[in-house]
Amino acid sequence: MSGFRLPSGGQIDRSRPMRMTFDGQEVTGFAGDTVASALMASGRRVLARSFKYHRPRGLVGVGVDEPNALFEVVNGATVDPNTRATTLELCDGLTVRSQNRWPSLGFDLMSLNDWVPGIFSAGFYYKTFMSLPGGWMFYERIIRRAAGMGQAGRLPDPARYDRAHLYCDVLVVGGGPAGLTAALKAADDGRDVVLVEQDMALGGQAQSEPNAAPWLRDMIARIMAHTGITVLTRCTAAGDYDDRTLMLLERLSYTPDKGLPDLDAPQARLWITRADQVILATGAMERSIVFAGNDAPGVMLASAAAGYIQRYGVAPGRRAVLFTNNDSAYDQISVLQSAGIEIAAVVDCRPVVSGNCAEKARGLWLRTGHAVTQAIGRHALQGVRIGRISGGVVQGPAGYEACDICLVSGGWTPTIHLSSHRGTRPAYARDLQAFLPGDMDPAYRACGAVLGHWRRQEAINNALEMAPTPAQSCSIDHMPLWEVPAAKGAGKAFVDFQHDVTASDIRLAHREGFVSVEHMKRYTTLGMAGDQGKTSNLTGLAMMSACLGQDLPQTGTTTFRPPFTPVPIGALAGPDRGGAHTLLRRTPFRALDKAAGAVFVNLGHWQRAWYYPRENEDIEDAYKREARDVRAGVGLCDVSTLGKIALKGPDTAEFLNRVYTNGWKTLRVGYVRYGLMLREDGIVMDDGTTARLGPDEYLMTTTSGGAGKVMTHLEYLLDTQWPDLRVHVTSVTDQWGGVSLAGPKSRELLQCIVTGSALDGTALPHMALTHAEIADTPVRIYRLSFSGELAYEIFVPAGYAEHVYKVIWAAGKKFNITRYGVESLGTMRIEKGHVAGGELDGRTTIFDLGLGAMASSKKGYIGSVLQHRPGLRSVDRPTLVGLMPVDPMQRLTGGTLLYSEGAAVLGPGEGRVSSATWSPALNRHIALGLLANGPSRYGETVVAISAVDGTRIDVTVTSPHFFDPEGERQYA
Amino acid sequence: MRIRCPFCGERGLEEFSPKGDAAPTRPALSNKDPEAWHSFVHLRENPKGQHREYFQHSGGCRAWLIVTRDTRTHNILDVTLARQEKR
Numbered sequence A: 001m002s003g004f005r006l007p008s009g010g011q012i013d014r015s016r017p018m019r020m021t022f023d024g025q026e027v028t029g030f031a032g033d034t035v036a037s038a039l040m041a042s043g044r045r046v047l048a049r050s051f052k053y054h055r056p057r058g059l060v061g062v063g064v065d066e067p068n069a070l071f072e073v074v075n076g077a078t079v080d081p082n083t084r085a086t087t088l089e090l091c092d093g094l095t096v097r098s099q100n101r102w103p104s105l106g107f108d109l110m111s112l113n114d115w116v117p118g119i120f121s122a123g124f125y126y127k128t129f130m131s132l133p134g135g136w137m138f139y140e141r142i143i144r145r146a147a148g149m150g151q152a153g154r155l156p157d158p159a160r161y162d163r164a165h166l167y168c169d170v171l172v173v174g175g176g177p178a179g180l181t182a183a184l185k186a187a188d189d190g191r192d193v194v195l196v197e198q199d200m201a202l203g204g205q206a207q208s209e210p211n212a213a214p215w216l217r218d219m220i221a222r223i224m225a226h227t228g229i230t231v232l233t234r235c236t237a238a239g240d241y242d243d244r245t246l247m248l249l250e251r252l253s254y255t256p257d258k259g260l261p262d263l264d265a266p267q268a269r270l271w272i273t274r275a276d277q278v279i280l281a282t283g284a285m286e287r288s289i290v291f292a293g294n295d296a297p298g299v300m301l302a303s304a305a306a307g308y309i310q311r312y313g314v315a316p317g318r319r320a321v322l323f324t325n326n327d328s329a330y331d332q333i334s335v336l337q338s339a340g341i342e343i344a345a346v347v348d349c350r351p352v353v354s355g356n357c358a359e360k361a362r363g364l365w366l367r368t369g370h371a372v373t374q375a376i377g378r379h380a381l382q383g384v385r386i387g388r389i390s391g392g393v394v395q396g397p398a399g400y401e402a403c404d405i406c407l408v409s410g411g412w413t414p415t416i417h418l419s420s421h422r423g424t425r426p427a428y429a430r431d432l433q434a435f436l437p438g439d440m441d442p443a444y445r446a447c448g449a450v451l452g453h454w455r456r457q458e459a460i461n462n463a464l465e466m467a468p469t470p471a472q473s474c475s476i477d478h479m480p481l482w483e484v485p486a487a488k489g490a491g492k493a494f495v496d497f498q499h500d501v502t503a504s505d506i507r508l509a510h511r512e513g514f515v516s517v518e519h520m521k522r523y524t525t526l527g528m529a530g531d532q533g534k535t536s537n538l539t540g541l542a543m544m545s546a547c548l549g550q551d552l553p554q555t556g557t558t559t560f561r562p563p564f565t566p567v568p569i570g571a572l573a574g575p576d577r578g579g580a581h582t583l584l585r586r587t588p589f590r591a592l593d594k595a596a597g598a599v600f601v602n603l604g605h606w607q608r609a610w611y612y613p614r615e616n617e618d619i620e621d622a623y624k625r626e627a628r629d630v631r632a633g634v635g636l637c638d639v640s641t642l643g644k645i646a647l648k649g650p651d652t653a654e655f656l657n658r659v660y661t662n663g664w665k666t667l668r669v670g671y672v673r674y675g676l677m678l679r680e681d682g683i684v685m686d687d688g689t690t691a692r693l694g695p696d697e698y699l700m701t702t703t704s705g706g707a708g709k710v711m712t713h714l715e716y717l718l719d720t721q722w723p724d725l726r727v728h729v730t731s732v733t734d735q736w737g738g739v740s741l742a743g744p745k746s747r748e749l750l751q752c753i754v755t756g757s758a759l760d761g762t763a764l765p766h767m768a769l770t771h772a773e774i775a776d777t778p779v780r781i782y783r784l785s786f787s788g789e790l791a792y793e794i795f796v797p798a799g800y801a802e803h804v805y806k807v808i809w810a811a812g813k814k815f816n817i818t819r820y821g822v823e824s825l826g827t828m829r830i831e832k833g834h835v836a837g838g839e840l841d842g843r844t845t846i847f848d849l850g851l852g853a854m855a856s857s858k859k860g861y862i863g864s865v866l867q868h869r870p871g872l873r874s875v876d877r878p879t880l881v882g883l884m885p886v887d888p889m890q891r892l893t894g895g896t897l898l899y900s901e902g903a904a905v906l907g908p909g910e911g912r913v914s915s916a917t918w919s920p921a922l923n924r925h926i927a928l929g930l931l932a933n934g935p936s937r938y939g940e941t942v943v944a945i946s947a948v949d950g951t952r953i954d955v956t957v958t959s960p961h962f963f964d965p966e967g968e969r970q971y972a
Numbered sequence B: 001m002r003i004r005c006p007f008c009g010e011r012g013l014e015e016f017s018p019k020g021d022a023a024p025t026r027p028a029l030s031n032k033d034p035e036a037w038h039s040f041v042h043l044r045e046n047p048k049g050q051h052r053e054y055f056q057h058s059g060g061c062r063a064w065l066i067v068t069r070d071t072r073t074h075n076i077l078d079v080t081l082a083r084q085e086k087r
């Protein structure tokens, strides 16, 4: 047993006990505890196994910098891995478990890794496995098991995450002495202030400071009472983005009051914050000193030990050795003594310390000019070896001091992460041995410890300045000491605890020729764990500089990227998941189709009727029947999803002439024309029809999926390329419901219900339109056909669409009308050889599709020149053909590749199957495809081979117009 | 990033769709020289510093804008209506 609960003290509420489970055992603590402080109070020392070597690890820090104590939080079936015990609040019913150990924390078989010399040293993976037979892929699986972090759950995250926007005049990041002061000052100046603090409580380092409580209480009271300040605790400023946009993550569950997450309430809230001014009062983190065995459970930061005592009323141990290179550690002496901790020695690498320090260490064994050279103990610290040190070199023979905790202070590192998220390079302050925020955007200001004003009063004074400036000199006397060189055989000395990177890894990287800090980082993986090297980056950099014999800033700095601490993917997604992830559009006939038993399919944003099964029918039965019934009688299909764009203005015909490949100047009022649009580079973009409704008024339809793209394209051209053209475009897709009425009986049916217009072949020929009424509702009737049958498209104002549909349906009863969905619609268009999505795939030209006759040579249009680039006109380009399996019952699938008979099955083949179906009209399987030299190969047999399952099917090349090639049915 | 749409005021970037460099000039439709079209469609400067780019206020008024942006800082220096400027 080592750590223990003190009889009094701390900011915990001892009247509210809380129970959690750790690796199946019950652990109790109080409201206000973290999981770390409760575990410390329970006497546990080993809380984790390290990443690669599986060494026993205990707590090093008290806050976000903790590299070791990462747990899986288990809640029902969900598991959140890599959760820091030091920031996870204790709450009733919490279940956590240790990770990366097997079978248990106390006895971990994988720790054998630690005894094999050379295993997992820098570059180990590359050197060992890249050259072995079987290669990396095989060994990777074994390595991943042996080296790792926690396991993520395999189920979808059931938690809800909220997203909100926040606007303020001043955003203050950090609720320590500087942040509190800056927030109060800005609010007193009449500014609207938001103060964010990642911790559960305000105060920052002042919470661990023995005499700061009265000041802190007063400040917090004033802040809370101020109407101009919004305080968000448990809220991390995780990222800083362009235009003073910050991402804040506020925790809403796992608190003593709220307990475990309630699935009906958000677990966390992502704030997208915009501030006129940002004040970074992010403070500083204590750094450690590297020495042999420095990862033994019990070696921790001096300030963390004080934090556990002051904040949680927990003592980390009973007998301490304090090891420091600076004055700040001496402030902790009285705190440790107040907790009854015996201080065995104060080891200071400086040859002389100030009288002030000597006074604070009065009565203790103060060993100046000394260093801790080695920690002894694997599962728990037993003691430390101490040696004389001078000029960074251990001089004298080692003494030994028994202790269960070794508290280390290597100085302070400003928390500059946010200041550099947008690319500002940190500035090195030699006197402080630290990087400070660089030259930031003028709307940003930093103050307090992040500028090197270490002590509370300094930080407060700095925050009160109009334009806070960095500390000019270091207020805490210190002597640089990053590492105590380890004696031979003394064991590993760790720089990055979370990624198990040792001092010798860094030197090995240097010996192997890595001179750039970025390369060294990647080779050793220093600072690349979940904590992004909060405790290790600077130390690693300093050691690399020492290897290179150059100054630290010459070696460089590392780049900080968001997020500061991990953000759940679910929080970034927020409410945009499941059905809310993407827009779902429904047509006006949705309710009728649903009542008719339609099965729906999502195509793009649209939910469309796929097929209408009758009793016992599956999709195969249903679409075949629907297609047969349409060709035999009449069918009704929802085509509301077609993109509809109204064009108006005297230059519309000229505009259409420029965007379509064919000519539009001759289209008469009352007629419709098919058109193809190309992209600027000559590839086909979309197809559709445009009707001339009046002299200056047109209505364009686009493919269902291409509507948005075409609309944007037209707007772009009119606004930026041809602003002189007098044309207005308006999207009216949602304003009109549309049905296609197709089949030999369609005219007869319509004649029963349409008034106000004649429908015979003379009055309404193919590709003409008329304005008429159905049951007192004005409708537009186009005579055009996608199915190849005599067919009409009827467009109705969306609000009346259901009404008209019902009238058509009722009148259709005596014609045996059928509903048909997109599946049979597709079947019929393949039978007719009409191109659609499978062919308009962004790779095909107008010539590839056999539609070269539509490429006008009399005018220029978008893509008209580039479509003739030699590569796009090469004769062996895959060109549209029909494909019929030699065995009519063999089914073809889109995406299958085409090869000449007997040719080697290599590469992409000579073409591909683009759309395939069973054809009820031909009573066989058919397909459309694109085949090199296609039209010259009619009659030839080629082989369709699936690259997925290897299936080979012999197919005969034919014309793509399988059914009624002369179009007699649609012109009827 | 925030863009000040001349019609709608300052709005978040998520409401806008970029289309890139506004500098290239479209050849006349009668121009049949593939090189001229290739250059217009494919060749782009990638300047460090000020860059004029098309953005559409696609989630708002749908106007096409010319946004002058500093590619080093993402600072928006100017926003105009493409229709006005191109006229």
Ligand SMILES: [Zn+2]
Binding pocket: B005, B006, B007, B008, B009, B057, B060, B061, B062, B063
């Ligand atoms: Zn706008």
